[in-house]
Structure formats: structure tokens, C-alpha cells
Amino acid sequence: MEKKWWQKEVIYQIYPKSFYDSNNDGIGDIKGITQKLDYLQSLGITMVWICPIYQSPMADNGYDISDYYQLNPEFGKMKDLDELIDQAKEKGIKVVLDLVINHTSDEHIWFQDLLENPETSKYRDYYILKSGKDGQPPTNWRSVFGGSVWEPLKNTDQYYFHSFDVKQPDLNWENKQVREELYQMVNFWLDKGIAGFRVDAITFIKKDQNYGDLPADGVDGLVKCTKKARNQPGIETFLHELKDKTFSKYDCVTIGEAPGVPYDQYGDYIGDNGYFSMIFDFRYADLDVASGSEWFRRIDWNVLDLKKLIFTSQREIQKAGWGANFLENHDQNRSISKYIKQEEDRHFHSATMLGAMFFFLRGTPFIYQGQEIGMTNFERKRIEEFDDISSIDQYYRSMKEGFSAEEALHFINLRSRDNSRTPFHWNAKEYGGFSEVKPWLGMNENxxxxxxxxxxxxxxxxxxxxxxxxxxxxxxxxxxCLTYGEIEPILEDHPTIVAYKRIWNQEEVVCYYNFSSESQPVELELTKYDVLLDNYKEETVPSLKQKCSLKPYQALVLLKKEASHHE
Structure with a gap:
């Protein structure tokens, strides 16, 4: 395997609105990140991925961009970003930005021109416009955030397409001019000295060009648009071109958000000539719901289910290329609240066991802000307390699907994207030291x-x-060994232990994680290993017996002795 610099990184994801507020307006900002670089450096991370900071009306918290070349004033000025990039570099930390090129905001100058001159706008073909059918939308597709993907274009019989929110019209990637504009913008940011991009919702850029209806899958009479507007045949042409015109000209890292890609296509995405350096696999993150966009279809799962999803993912990624491992992100709920089912079991040992379990999988590890201190989900009492558009949509959709208001609120408390977006807890002062004024989103009181x-x-x-x-x-x-080594699952059928080996040349590291609140015996000759990591280390004196018992929520990472002195 050819080694790449980004395989060695440890990446920390920052949701800028909630990280640190340097000017006390209740909203986190770029200077806030710069002021916390010492904290990030002492943690040991080598790269930050910052969620969108571009100009935006913030309908979807920055994933609706109205100007790709400007920063949103609430986050600061371009000189603040330049200063952050420079100061981070001095501390050995690279900066990656979010790249949102499936859609713009409806307040982008292109779309505004289209609204003003629907027939003559030179940007008419920058978006996807279709005529309605008998006063109805062109198709029965449902957007990811609920409702039709089609919105009437005022004073015309045309509708525009939005995979996500109504304020996020999709760009028409079939139009070469749109693509050229986007590539120019991508290169502008790479020339600025950022280390690369996390690429948002990229599997949505190709739509099925026949635009046909499908059988409904909900009481609203609509069907998930992902069946016709995600990972469609022909997307490879766009993705190769994107890479050739931008990423391949730089020594940059690209992390694709690529939901819906079947494992047999992973080689195209992350293989030797793949579109991206690595991609996220969401299968284990969405194990508690029938699909990432339908939170009310709950799935009961156990540790074996989680283990199977993780190891299948690891095997498939290992065959194809390189993966991006994560427990949490800005679209997921908090991992300790999701993966540790009993509230009384959420504590130091379960949080650290989870952290180590995902961290030593093969791939580049991502830590989401607050994960490293064990931040948890909150519980909100009323729908009005939520900010996330997806949560609000899921609440009303749940009730349409026959659930009560209480049940609907329960579902979104479990899965709301606001769970991970609450302001970071810096200290025990009011508002957690995030700001001196009331933050933009209600705090988690713990x-x-x-x-x-x-x-x-x-x-x-x-x-x-x-x-x-x-x-x-x-x-x-x-x-x-822990970076480049192959991964081999062990104890695959054990109901509560997740375990695997990492193997590199002559070295072997064995990792055991007990997902149970009870001790679990394992066959392990401890005399043959050196302990690399143990979340019970203050109280564990390894016995020299053949049998070893893993304590509740213990993480044990061991280096095999014969191998410990080989290079």
C-alpha cells in the first residue's frame, strides 16, 4: 500500500456556530476557533474540518450558500480566516473546509437573477426547472427535509428542484457552465492554503434524467427522492471531472459525504484512481433507524448488529481504499447517548471504551467537538425549542404517519441534529463558558x-x-501498525465484546472492547502482551493467568511482545 500523508491525520470537526464565541453575540466564530488552538493542540489533533462559514441566510446553518467567495459576517472576515490558517499551521494543525456544491441558497445571485427574469435569465439553466403536470408538481418525489422536491417558480408554470430544503435549490450539473464556475471556486479556496475539503451531499449531483414518478412510500403520497436523485448512473463522469479540474492539481485531502454508495462501487470512490481520498460510511451510524431520513421508523439493535455493520464496513473499505471513521458529526446525535443504551451506564468507562473502539479501526479518525469530553444528547420539552429544520420536519411527519405528539417529540429528541449542535462546554460558568450572552441554541444543562x-x-x-x-x-x-495495519475481526459472534487485531509487517496489536455492564471472560495470555491502553489502568494489575476478564466497559489495547521490537 502506498502511504499517503492524510492517513496519519487525526481530524477534529468544528461546528463553528457552537464552538466558541469570541465577541459575545451568542454565536461561535472564526476568532473563537483561533483562540482555542492551544486546546486543540494539547488534545493532539493534526487537522480541523470546519463546517460551512461562507455567506448564507442560515436556513440550514450554512449549508445554504449565497456567496461562495465571501464569509458569513457572523463568523468574521476573510482576514480572520487567513489568521486562523496561519496560526493553526504554526501549531501543526491543517484546516479543511466544507464544500457544498450540490445546491446553493435561493438567495445566491444566480437564483435571484432567475427569480427576477424567469424567461431570460442567463442562470436559467444553472438550476433544474420543469413544467408542472395539471397544476401538480412534475414528480411525486419527497425531499430529504420533507415535502415535495419541487417548488413553484413564481409567475410561471415551472417548478425548481431541491433535494433538501426549499431554500436550497439544486444546481444543474448537466450544465457545463455551472460545473466550470464551481471548479474555479474550488481552486480559489485551495490556492488560499487550505488542506482540502469535506465534500457535502456529493452523491446527489446526478439525477435520473427521465424524471418519472415512483410508487409512494409514505402517507403523504410521496416517495424518497434518493431513489432517483442520489448516486445515479453517470455520476462518475461528473466526479472524475471534478477531481481532474480541481483536487488532483493540489496535494490536498478530500473526504466525501457519499451516502447511498453500494460497497461494490467503493473502488470508484476511494480506489487508486478514486474520486476522493476517503469517504464516510453511515451504515453503522444509522443502525437505530430504518433510514437516515426517517427517524420514526425505529430499529431495535444489539451489539452484534453494531459489530457486524462496523466489520462489514471495515472489510469493504479495506478492499477498496481508505475510510473516514467517526462516532459523531453535526448530523448525528451524541454517541454515548446512542450506543450506550442505559443511562446509568453512560460514564467515563463507556465513553472511553467507545472512543478507543472506533479510533483504532483502519482509516483516518474524526472526533466531533464535545465528543472528547463526553457531551450527551439533551431533552427538549417542546418543538419550539428546536432549531434544526430536519427535526421540525420529522416531528410533523411522525404525526402524519400516525404517531402521537409525545411519540414524535421522543423520536426527534433521540435523533435531532441539534443534539450535537448545542454550544461546547468550556467550563461550569453560565452558558458553559461558550459565551457571556444567551447562545443561539439552548444549552445542554449538564x-x-x-x-x-x-x-x-x-x-x-x-x-x-x-x-x-x-x-x-x-x-x-x-x-x-495502528495506522496502516490490516484489520482482522476476532470474537465475531460474541454478544457483547467488539474485538479486532491490527497487523503490520511483524507487528500485531489486539484490541478488546466490552460493551456490557458486566465482566466478560476472554481467552488471553496476558504475559505475551504489553498494554498500550487500558481505561481501567489505575485499578488493573494484569494477572499472569491464562484467563483474563474484561471489566464492564473496559477497553484493552495490547501489543504482542514478540513483535514489539520489530520495525
Whole structure:
């Protein structure tokens, strides 16, 4: 395998609106990130991915861009970003931005021109316009955020297409001019010195050009648009061109958000000549719901189900190329609240076990802000307390599908994207030290007990353990094995233990994670191993017995001794 620099990175995702507010307007900003670079450096991360900071009316918190070349004033000025890039570089931290090129905001100058001159606008073909049928939308497709994908274009019989919110019209990738404009913009940002992009919703850029109806799959009479507007044949032409005209000219990293790609196509995405450096696989993140966009179709799952999804993903990615491993992101709920089912089991050991389990999988690890201190889901009492458009849509759709208001609220409390978007807990002061004024989104009240300042002072905190995890992957004697090594599942049928080996040349690292609140015996001759990591290390004296017992929620990472001195 050819080694690439980005395989060695540890990436920290920042949701800028909620990270740190430097000017006390209740909204996090770019200067806030710069002021917290020492915190990020001491954690040990090597790269930050920052969610969109471009000019936007913020209908979808920045994923609706009205000007690709300007920053949203609430986040700061271009000089603030230049300063962040420079100061981060001095601390050995690279900066990756979000790239949103499936759609723009309806307030983008192109779309505004189309609204003003629907017949003559030179941007008419920049978007997807179709005539209605008998006063009805052109097709019965449902958008990801609910309702029809079609919205009437005022004073015409035409409708425009939006895979997501009504304020996010999709760009027409069939139009070469649109593509050229986008490539120029991508290169503008890469020339600025960023390390690359996380590429948003990229599998939506190709639509089935026959625009036909499908049988409805909900009481609204609509059908998920993903069947006709995601990962369609022909997308490969666009993705190859995107790479050739932009990414391949730079030594940059690209991380594709590519839902809906079947495993047998992973080679096209992340293989030797793949479109991206790595992609996210959402199958294990969405194991509790029938699909990422239908939270009311709940699925009961167990540790075996999770393990199967993770190992299938690892095997398929390993065959094809390189993966991006994550537990949380800005579209997911908090991992300790999702993967640890009993509330009383959510504590230091379960949070650190989860952290280590995903961190040493094969691929580049991503940490989402607040994950490293064990931030949890909140519970909101009323729909009015939610900001996320997806949550609000799911609430009303749940009730249309026959659930009560209480049940609907329960579903969105579990899955709301607002769970991960609450302001970061810096300390126990009011508003968690995020801001001195009321933040843009209601705080999770447990900031008094879960916060970074407290954990920095406690040698046995989740934060300190995350620092240790990162050190082990990046700087221990087993670092090459834990980065580049093959992954081999072990104990695949065990109901509560997730375990695997990492193998590189003569080295072997064995990893055990107990997802149970009870001790579990394992066959393990401890004398043959050196302990690299143990979240019970203060209380574990490894016995020299053949049998070893994993404590509740124990994470144990071991380096095989015969191999420990080989290079």
C-alpha cells in the first residue's frame, strides 16, 4: 500500500456556530476557533474540518450558500480566516473546509437573477426547472427535509428542484457552465492554503434524467427522492471531472459525504484512481433507524448488529481504499447517548471504551467537538425549542404517519441534529463558558458537570483518555501498525465484546472492547502482551493467568511482545 500523508491525520470537526464565541453575540466564530488552538493542540489533533462559514441566510446553518467567495459576517472576515490558517499551521494543525456544491441558497445571485427574469435569465439553466403536470408538481418525489422536491417558480408554470430544503435549490450539473464556475471556486479556496475539503451531499449531483414518478412510500403520497436523485448512473463522469479540474492539481485531502454508495462501487470512490481520498460510511451510524431520513421508523439493535455493520464496513473499505471513521458529526446525535443504551451506564468507562473502539479501526479518525469530553444528547420539552429544520420536519411527519405528539417529540429528541449542535462546554460558568450572552441554541444543562476545564484538571477524565488514545495512535511504538495495519475481526459472534487485531509487517496489536455492564471472560495470555491502553489502568494489575476478564466497559489495547521490537 502506498502511504499517503492524510492517513496519519487525526481530524477534529468544528461546528463553528457552537464552538466558541469570541465577541459575545451568542454565536461561535472564526476568532473563537483561533483562540482555542492551544486546546486543540494539547488534545493532539493534526487537522480541523470546519463546517460551512461562507455567506448564507442560515436556513440550514450554512449549508445554504449565497456567496461562495465571501464569509458569513457572523463568523468574521476573510482576514480572520487567513489568521486562523496561519496560526493553526504554526501549531501543526491543517484546516479543511466544507464544500457544498450540490445546491446553493435561493438567495445566491444566480437564483435571484432567475427569480427576477424567469424567461431570460442567463442562470436559467444553472438550476433544474420543469413544467408542472395539471397544476401538480412534475414528480411525486419527497425531499430529504420533507415535502415535495419541487417548488413553484413564481409567475410561471415551472417548478425548481431541491433535494433538501426549499431554500436550497439544486444546481444543474448537466450544465457545463455551472460545473466550470464551481471548479474555479474550488481552486480559489485551495490556492488560499487550505488542506482540502469535506465534500457535502456529493452523491446527489446526478439525477435520473427521465424524471418519472415512483410508487409512494409514505402517507403523504410521496416517495424518497434518493431513489432517483442520489448516486445515479453517470455520476462518475461528473466526479472524475471534478477531481481532474480541481483536487488532483493540489496535494490536498478530500473526504466525501457519499451516502447511498453500494460497497461494490467503493473502488470508484476511494480506489487508486478514486474520486476522493476517503469517504464516510453511515451504515453503522444509522443502525437505530430504518433510514437516515426517517427517524420514526425505529430499529431495535444489539451489539452484534453494531459489530457486524462496523466489520462489514471495515472489510469493504479495506478492499477498496481508505475510510473516514467517526462516532459523531453535526448530523448525528451524541454517541454515548446512542450506543450506550442505559443511562446509568453512560460514564467515563463507556465513553472511553467507545472512543478507543472506533479510533483504532483502519482509516483516518474524526472526533466531533464535545465528543472528547463526553457531551450527551439533551431533552427538549417542546418543538419550539428546536432549531434544526430536519427535526421540525420529522416531528410533523411522525404525526402524519400516525404517531402521537409525545411519540414524535421522543423520536426527534433521540435523533435531532441539534443534539450535537448545542454550544461546547468550556467550563461550569453560565452558558458553559461558550459565551457571556444567551447562545443561539439552548444549552445542554449538564455543562456544570461535563466541561473541558474540569476535565483538563482531572488526570482520570474522558478528555485525558482521548489525549492518550491519540498519543498511542500517533506516537507509540505501535503507531504504524495502528495506522496502516490490516484489520482482522476476532470474537465475531460474541454478544457483547467488539474485538479486532491490527497487523503490520511483524507487528500485531489486539484490541478488546466490552460493551456490557458486566465482566466478560476472554481467552488471553496476558504475559505475551504489553498494554498500550487500558481505561481501567489505575485499578488493573494484569494477572499472569491464562484467563483474563474484561471489566464492564473496559477497553484493552495490547501489543504482542514478540513483535514489539520489530520495525
Amino acid at each position: 455543562y456544570k458537570t461535563i466541561n473541558a476545564e474540569q476535565q483538563e484538571q482531572d488526570p482520570h477524565s474522558i478528555l485525558q483518555f482521548y489525549k492518550e488514545i491519540i498519543q498511542v495512535r500517533q506516537k507509540s511504538e505501535a503507531c504504524d
